[in-house]
Amino acid sequence: MSDDRARVQAYLDHVRVEKRLADRTVALYTLDLEKLSTQAREAGVLLTAVQNAHIRRWVAQMHGAGRSARGIALILSGWRGFYVWLGRQGLIDHNPVQDVRAPKAGKPLPKALGVDDAVQLATHHEEADDPALEARDACITELLYGCGLRIGELVGLDVAASGQARGWIDAQEGEAHVLGKGAKRRSVPVGRQALAALAAWLAQRAAWAGDDPALFIGSRGQRLTPQHIRVRLKRRSRLAGLATPVHPHMLRHSFASHVLQSSGDLRAVQELLGHASISTTQVYTRLDFQHLAQVYDAAHPRAGTRAGQAPDPSPAVAETTKPRTTRSR
Template sequence: MNLPVRATSATPTGDDAELVQAYLNHVTVEKRLAERTVVLYTLDLQRLTAHATEVRVGLREVQNAHIRRWIAQMHSAGRSARGIALILSGWRGFYVWLGRQGLMGHNPVQDVRAPKAGKPLPKALGVDEAVQLATHVEEADHPALEARDACITELLYGCGLRIGELVGLDVAASGHARGWIDAQGGEAHVLGKGSKRRSVPVGQAALAALARWVEQRKVWAGTDAALFIGSRGQRLTPQHIRVRLKRRSRLAGLATPLHPHMLRHSFASHVLQSSGDLRAVQELLGHASISTTQVYTRLDFQHLAKVYDAAHPRAHAKGKPSKG
């Protein structure tokens, strides 16, 4: 986008268009901003001028209330919080410059902030994707490798364990064990954040995968008490598990790049969708505060909204429903 630039530092005294052009000259010639930045400033000021024209005020007559109203309109129209913040930054710079030129006695953008960006939802697999991953069987070079990776997948998704809790599991309970699985009782005992212990149920699928792995583990077993070991008998690291899970998800045909915490999010989301019991999900995840767990209610609503849009006959009805 080519911008007409006049190399002048004279104070403008004319209409809005002259004010805007003088400011663009300033940021281009004197501040030497990049061309792309100047283009964005130009678009911001075009937007500001359009809003001011709609309410029939000049740019120097814009008040704080005007700015707040326009920000609310952009937010309602779906513009992101980050996008609004960038626009505000452009407007703020313009009015700061007008003030330095002695053309404004106040800055209407003063103390106006963009809406807070919504907290991003944790990424979670759909139920079908999670089952697809859990039931995937890989043609591994060694049966122990497949048994181990399948067991890791089942425990992360079936119990909602953190990766640190998973790698801390030992084969059996002991005075030094950070965690272990009581196969007979169907419970995993883990050491979570803040050195807090908790117990979580282990489902039949995970117990079956565990039994297969424990049998195969004997091939690699060394002196390490770790439940999950590599071919040299040493405890697996979180990084090793991340690499193996990413590979397994790709071979299982998942489109979403997988990381261990995504399986924990999937566990929480799917349990909440089925039970609606937020307090139980908090206990299963080992969250100290239920406010941390409440993010999964947003995942649950997102799921419900998708189901509604896909299935309800009135979801896409045009206009308002008639009164009977």
């Protein structure tokens, strides 16, 4: 089994160094391949001797144990890539994962805040916090919602552009330059509110600054981690009175949904988000329709006659219900 361990490690080195995958992706691949190695060891076979029947049995076991279809699909993707690499090394003559698919599952819509909730979160001010802490968290919220940044893109921002900087904000031009998935760079506009929050944070940041060039740092002067930002954002959403705990990607979803609702320009949203394929962006058209359907249900006196709904015996109710209006920031 030492050969198995060596091959797994060589593959992980390959995806980290040559394919330049993110640290979190490599960590997930590591867990998936540890699971594969355990399954193979329990079956008494080397990884290079695993057959299609083994993979199908393990998928059935994961499904029976309650693993979600999406979770199984991600595991199979990691295993499939590993066996593709083994084939290129000449260590196997077939890929046992090639024709195996995860169980089908419905695609859940991404969770996005309503416009009013998003604005409420962005404008919330926490008096009890240290002024620097409040300014930093407010700036983080504005950039996540105002620019649609991924959490990795946000934590990668530096104060100024340099040869080593993964990302930075040009306040004069009103642009954020970030390094996205697949090491692809893109530029996104930064709105007036986000620029004001940035200026307020930079004025406070000097009290914490050390040698780290990171834009967002803690009180000890070190770059914030994604987990730290998730905790702070969840806390902020609770203090702002939102019913749903907010995570960074929810603000990215909210950004995309609200821009699409206002503009109807799917291609522009694709560019702003940095999606390689427009099919990834199209999920927000479903969110947009969902919002329109809710407005219709609340406002139209005959909405109850839609398929699958009981007629509304009191159309007058609709007369007192105003549809939510969208506001831009």
